[in-house]
Structures are given as structure tokens and as C-alpha cells.
Amino acid sequence: MAFAVKTHVLFQDDKPVAQRKTPNMGGALVRPSLLVMHFTASQRAAGAISWLCNTAAKASAQIVIDVDGTVTQLMPLNRVAWHAGLSKWKGKSGCNSFSIGIEMANPGLLRRLGNDKFADSYGHSVPAAQVTTINGRHWALYPKAQQDAATGVAQAIIAAYPTIREIVGHSDIAPGRKIDPGDAWPMESFRSKVFGRK
Numbered sequence: 001m002a003f004a005v006k007t008h009v010l011f012q013d014d015k016p017v018a019q020r021k022t023p024n025m026g027g028a029l030v031r032p033s034l035l036v037m038h039f040t041a042s043q044r045a046a047g048a049i050s051w052l053c054n055t056a057a058k059a060s061a062q063i064v065i066d067v068d069g070t071v072t073q074l075m076p077l078n079r080v081a082w083h084a085g086l087s088k089w090k091g092k093s094g095c096n097s098f099s100i101g102i103e104m105a106n107p108g109l110l111r112r113l114g115n116d117k118f119a120d121s122y123g124h125s126v127p128a129a130q131v132t133t134i135n136g137r138h139w140a141l142y143p144k145a146q147q148d149a150a151t152g153v154a155q156a157i158i159a160a161y162p163t164i165r166e167i168v169g170h171s172d173i174a175p176g177r178k179i180d181p182g183d184a185w186p187m188e189s190f191r192s193k194v195f196g197r198k
């Protein structure tokens with residue numbers, strides 16, 4: 001999977017990734033310094049993409065990645081997306097104005113219904129094989145295809161916008177208010193892979 005950014009459009013294997021248009025965006029994104037990882041709180045990307053393209057949502061992200069690794073772009077990468085909300089990083093508030101947001105399809109925190117039964121916040125079941133339990137909380141795993149796509153996308157974005165020096169989760173910039181991308185997201189190894197650290 002070879003990703004690259006050309007004139008603010010994300011390409012995969014020399015073709016633009018799926019493009020959808022959202023009205024939910026601000027002006028020019030100038031010298032972004034941060035990449036922010038999110039989950040959609042849904043099992044698949046399609047519903048989240050429709051919602052993020054709806055004016056009523058007043059929310060968006062530049063990129064959405066489905067569980068199978070399918071990547072969708074909702075706006076040019078040099079436009080401000082509305083993904084962070086009330087947020088702060090290293091003393092600077094309003095992170096939308098200096099970050100790019102990636103949404104990953106993932107239902108997030110799950111409820112345990114029975115021995116091998118789990119449900120997302122909509123009450124839809126999640127197979128036990130796709131669940132990990134960390135510190136007594138149940139989370140849906142991020143499949144390898146999705147992790148690989150996220151790594152390739154993040155590498156391409158950082159190559160195109162080298163002012164981006166850090167990757168954080170939504171929960172890092174809105175602690176107490178947001179829990180995504182959650183404990184199932186392997187943030188440390190993701191950062192290492194993206195930045196090419198040993």
C-alpha cells in the first residue's frame with residue numbers, strides 16, 4: 001500500500017483515495033504541527049462518513065479509515081477540519097487550527113453482556129474474537145489492515161507536511177472529555193512506525 005499526498009489530495013497506488021465532500025470545514029490550515037487520531041464510535045466507516053458530511057454534525061475530519069483499510073478523504077488536507085472540539089496541546093488551545101484529524105472506524109468502549117458477548121454503544125454485538133480487555137475495560141481491536149493503512153496515511157501526510165512533529169490521540173488534547181482512540185490503539189508502536197524510530 002503506497003500512499004502519497006499531491007496538492008493536498010491523498011493518493012493510494014497513484015490514484016486518489018475515495019473522495020467525499022463535507023461542508024464542515026474552516027479556512028486554510030497553515031503549518032499544521034499535530035496529527036490527531038480518533039475513533040468513530042461505530043463499527044464501520046460508512047455511517048460516520050455520511051454523518052461527517054452532514055451540515056447538522058458540525059464535525060468532520062480530513063481522513064476516515066475503515067476496518068478493512070479503505071481510506072476516504074473528506075476535504076483537502078490544507079483545510080481546517082472540525083475534529084478536536086474544545087481542546088488544548090502544549091498550552092495552545094483550539095487544536096483544529098494546527099492539526100490534521102484521522103478518524104478510524106472503531107466502536108470504542110464496549111459493554112460486556114455475558115461470557116463471550118459484547119455490545120457497542122448502539123447495542124450492536126461485537127464478536128469476542130475482536131475484543132480486548134485492558135484494565136477491566138473492553139475495547140474493540142483495530143484490525144491489522146486498518147493499522148497498516150493508518151501507518152501509510154500518516155507517513156504520507158508527515159512527508160507532505162513536515163511541520164507535523166507529533167501524533168496524539170483525541171483523549172490527549174481533550175482529557176476528561178474524550179477517550180478516543182482508546183486503549184486498543186497501539187499508539188507507541190504507531191508513532192515509532194510512522195516516524196521510523198527503532
Ligand SMILES: [Zn+2]
Nearest residue numbers: 038039170180
Ligand atoms: Zn475524537
